[in-house]
Amino acid sequence: MSEKVKKRTLISDIAAHLEVSIATVSLVLNGKAKQSRISDAVAERVLAYVKEVGYKPNHLAKSLRTGKTHVIGLVVEDIANPFFATVAALIERQAFERGYRIIYCSTNNDTARAQELISMFQERHVDGYIVVPAADIEQQLTEILREHTPTVLFDRYLPGLPTNYVVVDGAQGIYDATSHLLEQGFSNIAFVTTDSAQTQMQDRLAGYQRAVQEHQLPQTVKHVAVSKDREAVLADLMAFIDEHRQCDALIFSTNYLSIYGLEAISRLGLRIPDDLAVISYDDHDLFRLYTPAITVIAQPVESIAKNVIDILLAELTQCASPAPRALQQVVLPPTLVVRQSSVRRAAAQGKKVRKQEAAG
Amino acid sequence: MSEKVKKRTLISDIAAHLEVSIATVSLVLNGKAKQSRISDAVAERVLAYVKEVGYKPNHLAKSLRTGKTHVIGLVVEDIANPFFATVAALIERQAFERGYRIIYCSTNNDTARAQELISMFQERHVDGYIVVPAADIEQQLTEILREHTPTVLFDRYLPGLPTNYVVVDGAQGIYDATSHLLEQGFSNIAFVTTDSAQTQMQDRLAGYQRAVQEHQLPQTVKHVAVSKDREAVLADLMAFIDEHRQCDALIFSTNYLSIYGLEAISRLGLRIPDDLAVISYDDHDLFRLYTPAITVIAQPVESIAKNVIDILLAELTQCASPAPRALQQVVLPPTLVVRQSSVRRAAAQGKKVRKQEAAG
DNA sequence: TGCGCCGGCCTAATCGTTTTAGGAACTTTA
């Protein structure tokens, strides 16, 4: 008489209670009543009873049998980064509405971890992948592709790998940002990026280079080695900024670099934009709220999410066709959002002020 | 002769190749070789071959058979909120090391969504739950508890529900913050919180009330109705601040409220801390970097994560004992991190300055 | 009356594992 552990209802319980076969119940539940010529009367009884007892099929058994899990594996660089968090949230919502679930993981751009995660997703039999590829995971991805599991990359791609991808035209974004700074009268613009060799970073660098070359201006590029050691990164950046007093503007290639940059600039006691104009690639709460507000190259997050999920779901649902589908490779335009950090103030001549300080 | 889809290796393939039974392979792989008296010779051959072909068991089949998925469902309010993101990341790491995987979802404090998610986790047969409970989900949780699925709540709990939980002593945190402001000479302190009736918010409010009552000071509480409409929230906050010019300090009950608050204060052209001191519950990148840096009541994220996962794993692994385990209900202390936003500057008398401005 | 057809439902195989109950071969004991 002790309190019983409530057993989960099984399809067999339903069948037994209604005195029909398990198959009948299953067919009704999967909407195959009509094509299997189950009478409406029986179908209705089944549905009514299922609803009454709140039966939920066991997804494990279902997936084992059908080979479909309706789960998509999402591998991003860092889910705590607002850019990835936002895109992930948008993707999740759309996938949910279409009956797919998302499981996410962060690689922190660590190749080994990325491999581990993809391997874990394989074990869990995800139906498809959305991946922000870390460096050197071509092999793992090749394996996935060989299994014909639908896959979409975003933010960056791996040259030479025949995959779908959705990326942003970072070269154009940075080119526009640089041009904007030049129009504002800044003439010595440095570009701060990471030491990554990945496509998105190379593109952004290329955009900077094209812009300064076109105007025959000096080119100053800083490659920051990102490490766990906050202070080391800050020290590195501060040294760079301090050693390049001739620069009057800085473009950061990604949001977390900009955050380091703002802290470095603040510690050096420099003022934005009077001493140094600043533009960041990627938007962020902080940039909107910072004083002064930071000009950014915003990525079209909604559009990225929509394209990614559309491409993936198209592949997932048209799995019937055995013919290899055409690759979808989408490049979206970013938007320059001009705020105070890159706009010359009427009153102060930033450069002059800074040189005085340096001299003092 | 066309390129073949590489079939996954099965345990039966291994068995066939080694000319042993499937059972033998399975026993060896599950470390039951010794207790099943499999000879070392066979065990080694199995392991060697498994490694060679890179066999990975099908988790779906395994889980179906054993009833264990080694997956923990994590339901938080908003995974994009740095507090939850950090705790989630810490929990994930620890769980991973102990062989468990985490799947997360955000409720956005929406009861219906929370129910949907828990229901989805039930379908997926998670082994345990970690939940930041939205309001009114007692019933769902009761159902989980009746199934004896190990569960730990955190950040807040549901009074009356006999569950494990890990929370932070928000009352003490806010009390300390209020006291600190009083010591700094601020005497008219308002408390800005949400309209939530949940325990964590009520606790924080209680801490404020105790502090002001002890000093027989006026009590000013603003309940912000958080909505999707950014501008509406901002307008509401700006109106409140504007109508309470006598206040010289503001305490915000949670990080995203503070972010709204900073924007409101900035739009009103008020200066921190001269016109208005500010303290936020919860730390955030933004608060460290803001000018001036914002004083916060920091929650012990590592400790929260460690307690949560330890309690959960203890229940998950000692499932053998049928006796109901004692409930673990942990309350951790927060830390006041004093920064410039709550410290009177020697030079300026904030209150005076502000009154002048208001008069002008 | 016999045949085919069709509507209505069920039987049973299957997905890839785990795990219990035992069985064959060999060794020891009496």
Next chain:
DNA sequence: TAAAGTTCCTAAAACGATTAGGCCGGCGCA
């Protein structure tokens, strides 16, 4: 030499669903 142990491994029943194929009875038609 038969009984009793050991040692090493296997057969087969689960787990909970899906789904191809089949069976049966009734109806229309010649």
